[in-house]
Amino acid sequence: MFQLSHDYPQTDPGVCPNAVCTWLANPNVSFSGEPGIKQAEWNSDWAEYMGQLLAYIREGQDLQLDNKVGWKVNVGNTPRWFHMPWMAYDPKSGREFVHGLTNERTAEISDFLGEPSTAPRGQKKLSRTDMIKLEALGQKTLPLTPKMTREFMGQNPLPLTATTQTSKGFETWAFGVYNPWGAYAIGQTWNPDGTPRINANPNTGIGPQPAGLPFPSGTLVAKLLFTTATPAEVPYLEGSPVWQADRHVETEKGFLCQRQVQEVRLVQLDVAVVDSRSPTRWVYGTFAYNGKLKGETVWDRLVPVGVQWGNDPWSSPATSKADSQPIVQSVLNKSIGTPQHFGCNNRLAGPVDNKLSSCIACHANAYTPPSGVAQSKTNLPIIFGFAGQCTTQAPENADYFINNQFPMPYSNAQYPNLMNMDTSLQLMVAFLQFGQFNQAGAPLACSNPE
Numbered sequence: 001m002f003q004l005s006h007d008y009p010q011t012d013p014g015v016c017p018n019a020v021c022t023w024l025a026n027p028n029v030s031f032s033g034e035p036g037i038k039q040a041e042w043n044s045d046w047a048e049y050m051g052q053l054l055a056y057i058r059e060g061q062d063l064q065l066d067n068k069v070g071w072k073v074n075v076g077n078t079p080r081w082f083h084m085p086w087m088a089y090d091p092k093s094g095r096e097f098v099h100g101l102t103n104e105r106t107a108e109i110s111d112f113l114g115e116p117s118t119a120p121r122g123q124k125k126l127s128r129t130d131m132i133k134l135e136a137l138g139q140k141t142l143p144l145t146p147k148m149t150r151e152f153m154g155q156n157p158l159p160l161t162a163t164t165q166t167s168k169g170f171e172t173w174a175f176g177v178y179n180p181w182g183a184y185a186i187g188q189t190w191n192p193d194g195t196p197r198i199n200a201n202p203n204t205g206i207g208p209q210p211a212g213l214p215f216p217s218g219t220l221v222a223k224l225l226f227t228t229a230t231p232a233e234v235p236y237l238e239g240s241p242v243w244q245a246d247r248h249v250e251t252e253k254g255f256l257c258q259r260q261v262q263e264v265r266l267v268q269l270d271v272a273v274v275d276s277r278s279p280t281r282w283v284y285g286t287f288a289y290n291g292k293l294k295g296e297t298v299w300d301r302l303v304p305v306g307v308q309w310g311n312d313p314w315s316s317p318a319t320s321k322a323d324s325q326p327i328v329q330s331v332l333n334k335s336i337g338t339p340q341h342f343g344c345n346n347r348l349a350g351p352v353d354n355k356l357s358s359c360i361a362c363h364a365n366a367y368t369p370p371s372g373v374a375q376s377k378t379n380l381p382i383i384f385g386f387a388g389q390c391t392t393q394a395p396e397n398a399d400y401f402i403n404n405q406f407p408m409p410y411s412n413a414q415y416p417n418l419m420n421m422d423t424s425l426q427l428m429v430a431f432l433q434f435g436q437f438n439q440a441g442a443p444l445a446c447s448n449p450e
């Protein structure tokens with residue numbers, strides 16, 4: 001049964017030593033803040049940076065991430081991982097009791113399998129020699145050949161329009177964990193009784209902000225995402241750890257409020273770190289699970305998909321197509337071995353993320369109304385999809401694909417007095433749930449689909 005890890009460090013952990021935060025000392029990566037240069041190509045330096053993050057995350061964890069073991073919050077005898085409070089309050093998507101997973105975006109079959117008939121956007125045709133080389137390394141090459149398409153889609157390929165999972169899609173359930181540097185900021189923001197600590201910031205001219213922010217250098221947040229899809233539907237989920245989750249019961253009408261312990265499988269591992277070399281201070285990266293790889297442990301079957309450190313606010317759709325500069329703040333691994341899935345215009349997004357978004361677009365919009373105020377229909381910008389998202393030069397796109405640095409106020413004056421969450425959407429959820437509790441004394445009721 002899940003237990004919240006909330007003994008947040010109460011003293012400043014100081015500078016993270018290079019031997020611990022190895023990625024911060026990696027001299028071979030650089031994070032551009034300038035438009036007009038060439039987009040970095042995926043290479044062994046990026047793979048190494050992602051490998052350093054993964055080594056820190058997996059340290060001391062079960063090699064197969066067994067359901068019974070779950071996530072260990074201690075590494076050795078030292079507390080390594082901490083959770084965000086207030087994320088169990090919402091009865092619909094709030095934490096379930098087995099592993100503390102919360103309900104996230106529902107994915108479609110095409111999110112997993114791509115569109116096999118067309119080469120993914122930005123995909124260069126590989127030479128025959130490159131293909132042989134990559135295959136020798138155990139990596140499948142893209143674009144998909146008919147044989148690979150069969151392999152990804154199983155012996156009985158699912159037609160992409162009529163899928164077996166009905167119109168409801170596949171639920172995603174996930175949990176996030178903060179290392180001691182991130183947890184120090186959380187502990188400075190939430191009192192032990194669950195009330196927030198707010199810094200009035202009288203000297204900056206910017207309104208009140210959570211007292212523990214910004215997250216200090218050394219912060220690493222990992223998030224593991226599980227799907228209800230099975231290897232029969234998505235063959236590269238083969239061998240993925242099967243976890244129990246108290247998730248929604250499904251009927252023809254959709255997902256009910258009622259929950260039941262059912263199986264979910266690991267599909268994606270997200271990570272975010274504060275690295276002061278990044279112009280936004282943040283670096284986001286993601287791994288995709290690929291059961292077709294030979295690796296013996298689950299950790300060896302996680303393939304880095306890319307790294308992002310900004311939203312390229314000088315590129316479409318934040319600008320017009322005519323003014324758009326090439327993307328320079330994402331680097332994408334274009335031969336990951338599973339169908340590709342990037343975000344808006346070659347920015348980074350993960351396998352079960354919205355293709356019209358990007359990691360940092362969604363996260364740069366982590367703002368809340370003043371502390372103690374619940375979410376209303378009008379007091380927050382929309383982050384989960386709006387008309388014209390990524391496709392038109394709508395003003396919403398210019399607001400959305402921003403580079404945010406704490407404590408920057410929200411760019412659109414339509415939403416005054418928002419608090420900046422320093423990209424943490426979990427902190428945003430926590431403040432919104434606290435606001436709901438504070439104003440209504442009860443969570444929003446869950447209602448079943450009509």
Ligand code: HEC
Nearest residue numbers: 102176270272284285286349350357358359362424425426
């Ligand atoms: C469309 C919105 C959206 C996109 C795109 C998105 N996320 Fe998130 N992410 C969320 C939400 C909402 C949460 C908080 C809810 C939760 O964790 O249960 C979250 C939480 C996280 C967390 C936990 C810490 C935090 O900031 O709250 C990490 C780490 C993370 N995401 C990384 C990523 C990475 C890496 C990508 C891209 C590969 C990504 N996210 C793309 C919406 C998004």
